[in-house]
Amino acid sequence: MAFQGSFWAISLLIFLANFLSMIEFSLAANAKVPSHTISNPFNRTIFSPDFLFGASTSSYQYEGAWNEDGKGPSIVDTFVHTHPEKILDRSNGDIALDFYHRYKEDVKLAKFEGLDAFRISIAWTRILPEGQVKKGVNQAGIDHYNSLINEIVALGIKPLVTLFHWDLPQALEDEYLGFLSRKIVDDYVDFVEICFKNFGDRVKLWATMNEPWIFTSTGYDSGSLAPGRCSAWMNSNCTIGNSGTEPYIAGHNILLAHAAASKLYRKKYKPIQKGQIGTIVVSHWFEPASNKPQDKKASIRALDFMLGWFMHPLTYGDYPISMRKLVGKRLPKFTPKESMLVKDSCDFIGLNYYTSNFAAHISNPPNTVNISSGTDNLVNQTTSRNGKLIGDPTGVSIFYVAPKGLYKLLVYIKKFYKNPIVYITECGMGESNIDDVAKGINDAQRVDFYQRHIKALYRAFREGVHVKGFFAWSFFDNFEWGSGYTQRFGINFVDYKNNLKRYPKRSALWMKKFLLK
DSSP, X not given: OOSSXXXXXXXXXHHHHHHHHHHHHHHHHHTTSOTTTSOSSOSGGGSOTTOEEEEEOOHHHHOOOTTOTTOOOBHHHHHHHHOGGGSTTSOOSSSTTOHHHHHHHHHHHHHHTTOSEEEEEOOHHHHOTXXXXXXXXXXXXXXXXXXXXXXXXXXXXXXXXXXXXXXOBHHHHHHHOGGXXXXXXXXXXXXXXXXHHHHTTTOOEEEEEEOHHHHHHHHHTSOOSTTOOOOGGGOSOOSSOOTTTHHHHHHHHHHHHHHHHHHHIIIIIHHHHOOEEEEEEEXXXXXXXXXXXXXXXXXXXXXXXXXXXXXXXXXXXXXXXXXXHHHGGGSOOOOHHHHHHHTTOOSEEEEEEOXXXXXXXXXXXXXXXXXXXXXXXXXXXXXXXXXXXXXXXXSSTTOEEOHXXXXXXXXXXXXXXXXXXXXXXXXXXXXXXXXXXXHHHOOHHHHHHHHHHHXXXXXXXXXXXXXXXXXXXXXXXXXXXXXXXXXXXXXXXXXXXXXTEEEEOHHHHHHHHHHOO
């Protein structure tokens, strides 16, 4: 098995090989920032003692063992097997990183690298193979996650557990179309109660959902990810769907499911277990494409349709005014009771941030036939303005290094969403088509990326944003959905050609140094 007896020797060699260049790189990066902005030295002590630094994972992207020990199929299992053409390298997560079998060594690596916290997600179909309690609970799945959580806690690391990271049980999709039905709420609550009951004595941070904006946009608008639904005019080989209505229906039911789970936890488990429950949103920052008033308004609309779609109901009990106006009758309505249930249903918000875009107003709306949630905001998003890129390019064509956007997004959330407790639950950059270990571990750009983003985070922290943690995406290189294994976001390298061996990258060693007290 990878990363056993050779782990320490490999880590030492990599550390020594990069040590001098890391110091040189760190000094150069620190020189970019005025001395009054960041304390000296630049390490974790500039934050409060309870601030968490961790890394994130997810069940489908990491575990493998897709049909072992009683696990049932998810919509992702079905999608990648029936639509391999929608995955860039036609790969899947059947084996993924084999985290299901290797988690003990992997968690030890997290400890070695100094992480305070480790984010995992629980595969619904490992606990309930057919998605519903009445159809059987899989004890082997409960035992697995108990063992994983025990391993994390025994090493003094705090687990943050995501309860839904896109891998909906296929049985529920078959029975009533999953999140397109209100029936999903009761089945989801039954699932999470099993998790609260079995793991809540050790898990103190629960996130109900991961990135509903991406799940709904790719699953029900473009059809590029599971469950692969979209309008026929999208030309995405979708056999059924409606890109103008279904994303909003699914998003609405996600909010109701989250709120119901939060109510259950707060009423029945929180008083005893003393944990917190929240949800995870994703958003870019949007800069106006010009100083024109219409482009400034477009940048706010872009935020409304990406961040506000979920943050506004969670804070105020209803969707943003711009969404209600532009989407009209296609946007579901909350009943007064549902509005009160959703409002203030989070103890914290998880925020995933990767990049920023420029936003320009579209004066001519799309025709009334080809309607999509992706164009309802009447915004043209670009990555350059007057020939200047919004940030440094990365190995992912749509992502640019824009740390200032993280700062601005956090300040925006403070100002318009009542300054909630925020954990940055994902932040990272990707490289493409790197298979060579020596090249892969020397990720100088990622070191710079994390230095600059943590500094931007610190600036927001100093200005009163209630941010309490930062999680890198990702702990390992992994299955990156539609990109398969062609993109690498990990702070640790995975050698896909050689028994999935793990190697710390320069960024992981920089993080370890940063976290030393």
